[in-house]
Amino acid sequence: MLLSPWRTDFPALAVLEAQGQTYLDSAATAQKPQALIDALCGYYVSGAANVHRAQHLTAERATRAFEGTRERLxxxxxxxxxxxxxxxxxxxxxLNLLAYGLEHLIERDDELVVSALEHHANLLPWQQLALRRGARLVVLPLDTSGCIDLSAAARLIGPRTRVLAVSQLSNVLGTWQPLDRLLPLASAQGALTVVDGAQGVVHGRSDLAALACDFYVLSSHKLYGPEGVGVLYGRRSALARLRHWQFGGEMVREADFQTAVFHPAPLGFEAGTPPIAGVIALGATLDYLQTMDRSAMLSHEQALHRRLLQELSAREGVRLLGTPQAALASFTVEGVHHADLAHLLVEQGIAVRSGTHCAMPLFRQLGTAGAIRLSLGLYNDGNDLDRAFDALDRALEILL
Ligand SMILES: Cc1ncc(COP(=O)(O)O)c(C=O)c1O
Structure with missing residues (x-):
């Protein structure tokens, strides 16, 4: 039956179900556990205060909790x-912080390397940096399975490569990228490596030691945490190469009218009042995630994902994009416009994503105007898939 033992930890799931909604859009944003909601309310109810500034008790408590999340991360x-x-x-x-923070290292004709499957968030900051500096944006092609082509990468990454910035898990194709073989190609050339872990970290690959990258980025709201919070890990030696990019309160050690001296990372890169409540609630979310049996959670997700792929492959005319390995699947149906299909699915209460999933250049390369994406969270179960595929069959009966 593929039931999720964690479903009841997410109160929104019962509310959505009562409204006839089936949530299959967790790659866009995940629903939130009660632990997060309690922490968020607890922070505001027990007194909000700014962090790293005042000495009063409430401020000290907020700063401790805020820094506690940093330690947990x-x-x-x-x-x-x-x-x-x-x-x-x-x-x-x-990712924008990185593209501005590393700008001073980039010269005319240097190369910034991304892949063809990047989310706009890991493409446009580098594209714009290349334009500002007269550098070249090099795009690594994909193989037929939807993974970065390693032999092309070995040809394209060279002595002018300054940065390699790639996703860990594609938000469109659901493919894990061969980072263990790709990143060393860039490191060997003295380039900095950036991994966009916004999707990957959610589905079990959060071990920086295994990744061996210089920078790693994740998004709290996709990891069952609150919105408005992101995380940038940087190896200490790589952080030391970043120039400050946003200026204001608390990132400065000494300020005069004409000059200033800034803090190093992390505080030097956290100008202004941070999203305090969200950061504290992310800490509570991590505590919650720590309580669960991680391998049971991954097996559950994998079983659901296998079923998702089986169901899609069993339907005539359905074409999967790439060969999804985790968490999601994007597909088109021959002779059907994705927007029409999405409309009929949404009318039946199936929450899916349709369009180009913030990866327009990839869709252009695939020669596809758009696709439907079904994506899974740890709270999804077999019933969600039953409802989605019943709805898909009804929609296809109308459209074909
Ligand atoms: C792979 C990937 N990178 C980056 C992002 C951007 O994350 P956020 O919108 O939380 O900044 C997303 C969001 O969909 C994503 O899927």
Missing amino acids: ATWLGAAAPDEIILTRGATEA
């Missing part, structure tokens, strides 16, 4: 120390 990811963790306002902001 460092442990969770296997960072060397909490000060390798910068808290941002989202994964997108973290």
Whole structure:
């Protein structure tokens, strides 16, 4: 039956079910556990205060809780120390921070390397950096399975490569990228490596030691945490190469009218009041995730994913994009416009994503105007898939 023992930890699931809604859009954002909601309310009910500034008790409590999340993140990811963790306002902001923070290292004709499957968040900051500096954006092609083509990468990554920025798990194709073989190609050339873990970290690959990258980015709201918080891990030696990018309160050690001296990471990259409640609630979310049997959770997700692929493959005219390995599947149906199909699914209460999933260039390469994406969270179960596929069959009866 593929039931999820964690479903009841997410109160929204019962509410959505009562409304006849089936949530299969967790790759866009995940529903939230009660532990997060309690922490968020607890923070506001017990007194809000700014962090790292005042000495009063409420401020000290807020600062301790805020820094507690940084410590948990460092442990969770296997960072060397909490000060390798910068808290941002989202994964997108973290990637923009990098593209601005590394700008001074990029010269005319240098190369910034991304892959053809990047989310706009890990494409446009590098594209714009290349334009600002007269550098070249090099795009690694994919093989037929939807993974970065390693032999092409070996040809394209070279002595002018300054940064390699790639996703861990594609938000469109659901393919794990061969980072263990790809990243060393860039490191061997002295380039910095950036991994966009916004999807990958949710589905069990959060071990920085195994990844061996210089920077790693994740998005709290996809990891069952609150919105408005992102995480940038940086190896200490890589963080030291970043220039400050946003300026304001608490990131500065000494300020005069004409000059200023800034803090190093992490505080030097956290200008202004951070999303305090969200960061504290992310800490509670991590505590919640720590309580669960991680291998049971991954087996559950894998079983659901296998079923998702079987059901899609069993339907005539359905074409999967790539060969999804985890968490999601994007597909088109021959002779059917994805927007029409999405409309009929949504009318039947199936929450799916349709369109180009913030990866327009990839869709252009695939020669596809758009696709439907079904994505899974740890709270989904076999009933969700039954409802989705009943709805899909009814929709296809109308459309074909
Ligand atoms: C692979 C990937 N990278 C980056 C992002 C951007 O995350 P956020 O919108 O939380 O900043 C997303 C969001 O969909 C994503 O899927």
